[in-house]
Amino acid sequence: MKTFQDILATLPPVGGIARIELLxxxxxxxxxxxxxxxxxxxxxxxxxxxxxxxxxTPAAAQEGLALYAEHATxxxxxxxxxxxxxxxxxxxxxxATLTARAIEG
Numbered sequence: 025m026k027t028f029q030d031i032l033a034t035l036p037p038v039g040g041i042a043r044i045e046l047l048x049x050x051x052x053x054x055x056x057x058x059x060x061x062x063x064x065x066x067x068x069x070x071x072x073x074x075x076x077x078x079x080x081t082p083a084a085a086q087e088g089l090a091l092y093a094e095h096a097t098x099x100x101x102x103x104x105x106x107x108x109x110x111x112x113x114x115x116x117x118x119x120a121t122l123t124a125r126a127i128e129g
Contacts, residue, residue, distance in 0.1 A: 028065065028093040035068045035091075042129030044070050046080065046111075046122040054122055057108060066108040074124035081121045085112035 038059055044067055046055040057067045069091050070080065077084035089096040092109050099109035115122065 026093060028091075028095050031091050031093055032065050032068060035072045038064060038067050038071055040128055041067065041071065041126045043067070043127050044074070045125050045127060046070070047125065048122060049120075051123075055111060063108070070108070070124060071126060074126075079121050079123050080112075080115060082116050082119055085115040088112045089116075 041059055043056050043058045045053055046057070048054045057063050057070055059067050069088055072091070073080055073084040073088050080088075089109070089112055092099070095106055096109055099106035100113070103110060114120070
């Protein structure tokens with residue numbers, strides 16, 4: 025079984041992207057994932073999902089959980105420990121979609 029680090033190595037790098045902003049259906053900022061240590065893996069996952077699916081849809085969120093591998097299992101057992109993964113569980117549960125925009129910088 026592949027680990028998150030194995031999977032992360034297959035995703036495109038995010039150099040040049042300062043953050044990804046996630047917007048609710050009304051265009052309001054729902055969350056932001058910064059390009060900094062501790063969140064770069066999530067930035068790569070969310071960027072990949074947004075590019076592949078056009079937004080963070082429930083289907084994209086399901087794929088994201090698979091990409092997070094062992095971290096998704098930990099997030100399910102420990103709500104609040106992994107907020108970027110918790111968000112994917114929430115999108116699936118609410119059948120909701122967030123638009124993503126990359127902010128260069």
